[in-house]
Amino acid sequence: MKPPLLVIAGWCVSMAAAVAAQPGLTIYNQNFAVVRDQIALDLKQGENSVIFDGATMQVEPDSVILRDPAGNPLQILEQSYRNDPLSQGLLLSLFEGKEIDFSMPQPMKPDRIVRGKVIRSGYQSPAQAARNAVAVASEPIIEIEGKIQFGLPGQPIFPSLGDDTILKPRLSWIINAPKPLKTEAELGYITRGMTWEASYNVVAPEKGNDLDIVGWVTMDNQTGRDFVDARIKLMAGDVNKLEPQEAMANFRAFTGGWAKDEQRASQVTEKTFDEYHLYTLERAVTLHDRETKQVEFIRASGVKSEVIYVYDGAVIDWNRWRGYDRSSLRQNEEFGSDSNSKVSVMREFKNTKENGLGIPLPKGNVRFYRADGKQLEFTGENQIDHTPKDETVRIYTGDAFDLVGERKRTNFKVDNSNDWADESFEITLRNRKTEPVTIRVVEHLLRWKNWEITDKNTTYKKLSSDEIEFLVELKPDEERKITYTVHYSW
Numbered sequence: 001m002k003p004p005l006l007v008i009a010g011w012c013v014s015m016a017a018a019v020a021a022q023p024g025l026t027i028y029n030q031n032f033a034v035v036r037d038q039i040a041l042d043l044k045q046g047e048n049s050v051i052f053d054g055a056t057m058q059v060e061p062d063s064v065i066l067r068d069p070a071g072n073p074l075q076i077l078e079q080s081y082r083n084d085p086l087s088q089g090l091l092l093s094l095f096e097g098k099e100i101d102f103s104m105p106q107p108m109k110p111d112r113i114v115r116g117k118v119i120r121s122g123y124q125s126p127a128q129a130a131r132n133a134v135a136v137a138s139e140p141i142i143e144i145e146g147k148i149q150f151g152l153p154g155q156p157i158f159p160s161l162g163d164d165t166i167l168k169p170r171l172s173w174i175i176n177a178p179k180p181l182k183t184e185a186e187l188g189y190i191t192r193g194m195t196w197e198a199s200y201n202v203v204a205p206e207k208g209n210d211l212d213i214v215g216w217v218t219m220d221n222q223t224g225r226d227f228v229d230a231r232i233k234l235m236a237g238d239v240n241k242l243e244p245q246e247a248m249a250n251f252r253a254f255t256g257g258w259a260k261d262e263q264r265a266s267q268v269t270e271k272t273f274d275e276y277h278l279y280t281l282e283r284a285v286t287l288h289d290r291e292t293k294q295v296e297f298i299r300a301s302g303v304k305s306e307v308i309y310v311y312d313g314a315v316i317d318w319n320r321w322r323g324y325d326r327s328s329l330r331q332n333e334e335f336g337s338d339s340n341s342k343v344s345v346m347r348e349f350k351n352t353k354e355n356g357l358g359i360p361l362p363k364g365n366v367r368f369y370r371a372d373g374k375q376l377e378f379t380g381e382n383q384i385d386h387t388p389k390d391e392t393v394r395i396y397t398g399d400a401f402d403l404v405g406e407r408k409r410t411n412f413k414v415d416n417s418n419d420w421a422d423e424s425f426e427i428t429l430r431n432r433k434t435e436p437v438t439i440r441v442v443e444h445l446l447r448w449k450n451w452e453i454t455d456k457n458t459t460y461k462k463l464s465s466d467e468i469e470f471l472v473e474l475k476p477d478e479e480r481k482i483t484y485t486v487h488y489s490w
Contacts, residue, residue, distance in 0.1 A: 046487025
C-alpha cells in the first residue's frame with residue numbers, strides 16, 4: 001500500500017508518520033463510523049495548501065475536524081472534498097476533443113494501434129450521477145479516420161494522467177498559520193459505508209441445559225478505503241443520527257478525547273459511554289475495503305439455562321379491530337375468541353457474572369445448536385435486543401412438537417346498564433412427551449382496565465396490568481384443563 005501524499009505550499013513529502021500511526025475507528029451499527037487519522041503538518045507562516053489523499057469515498061464533508069492536539073490554532077480558510085478517483089472514464093473525459101491511441105486485438109497477430117479522437121467520453125462524476133434524475137447517454141463516441149463509432153475501438157492508451165486527476169478520494173485545505181508550525185495534527189470525520197453487528201452461537205449438550213456461548217462481532221467495510229492495523233471501537237445502542245448536512249453537532253459530541261486505548265488481556269473490553277455501551281477491540285485489526293471480518297468478543301462455558309414452554313393461546317388480528325375504541329371492544333362478543341394450538345419453546349438464561357457472562361450484550365442474531373452424539377444439530381434462531389448485565393435473556397426458538405394447547409371461550413355476558421361484563425375460558429393442555437413438563441399459560445385481559453378473577457380451578461400470577469399466568473405441570477401423556485372467569489367493570 002503506497003503512503004498517502006501531503007502537499008504543502010507546492011511541494012510534496014511522504015506521510016511516513018501518518019502511515020506509522022494507527023488509524024482509529026468507532027463503528028456504529030447504523031452504517032456509519034467515526035474515523036481518526038494523524039497528519040504530519042509542516043506549515044510556513046501565512047497561507048498553506050494541504051492535500052490528504054487517505055479519506056474514504058463516503059465522507060460527510062461537513063463533519064471533518066482538523067486540529068492541533070497541542071492547542072495551536074489552525075485557521076482553515078477553505079476545505080474541499082473530491083471523490084472522482086482515477087478511472088478510464090475520467091481520463092477519457094479529460095481527453096475529449098483530443099486524439100489518443102487505441103490498442104485493438106487481432107487474432108494470431110500483434111495488437112493494432114489506431115489513432116482516434118474522443119468525441120464524447122460518456123463519463124459522469126459521482127456527484128453528476130447523483131443529481132441526474134433521468135438516464136443520460138453514457139456510451140463513448142470515437143472518431144477514427146473520419147468515421148464515427150459508438151463504444152471504444154480497443155483499449156485506450158493515454159499519454160499522461162493530466163493535470164487534474166486524483167488517485168484516491170481527496171481532502172484539501174487552505175490553512176493560514178500565524179507562525180511556522182510543525183505538528184502531528186488530528187483529523188476526524190464521519191463516513192458512511194461501515195457497520196457492525198453481533199451474533200451468538202449457543203450450543204447445548206445432548207442431555208442437560210448448560211450452554212456454551214460464543215459471541216462474534218462482524219464488521220463490514222464498504223467505505224472505499226483500507227484501514228491497516230486500526231484501533232477499533234464499536235458503539236452499541238440506538239444512537240440518533242441526523243442526515244449528513246445536519247450531523248456536525250453529533251459528531252463533535254462523540255469525537256472528544258483522542259486518547260490511546262489502554263492495553264488489556266481480553267479480546268474485547270466494554271464500558272458505559274453516555275447512554276450507550278462502547279466495546280474496544282484490544283488487538284489492532286486490518287479491515288480492507290469491501291471486506292467483512294469477524295472477531296470473537298465473548299466466550300462462556302457452563303452457562304446455566306432453562307427451557308420454558310409458553311402457551312399464549314389468544315390470537316388477535318389487530319388489523320381487523322382497527323378503528324374500534326376500547327369501549328366498543330369490551331362488549332364485542334367476537335373479540336379475543338380466536339385461538340391457536342402452538343406451545344412456544346423459550347430458552348432463558350441470566351446475563352450475570354456468576355453465570356459466566358455479566359457484560360452488556362449488543363443486539364444480534366442468536367443461533368441454537370444441540371449435540372446429537374458427536375454432531376451438532378440446529379434447533380432454532382432468533383434475535384436479542386441490547387441486553388444490560390444482570391438481566392434475563394429469554395429467546396423464542398420455535399414451537400414444541402409434542403405439546404398441544406386448546407383455548408375456547410365458554411361464556412360471555414355484558415350488562416351495559418350496570419357497566420360490567422363476564423367472560424369465561426377453558427384451556428386444555430396435552431403432553432405427548434416421555435418426560436414431565438411445566439407450561440406457562442399466558443392470558444391477556446384486554447377488554448377493560450378494571451378486572452378481577454372471580455372463579456378459577458388453579459392459582460395464577462399477575463404479570464402486568466392486563467396479563468396473568470398459570471403454571472401447569474404435566475406428567476408424560478397427561479391432559480389438564482384450566483378454567484377461569486374474569487369480571488370487568490367500568
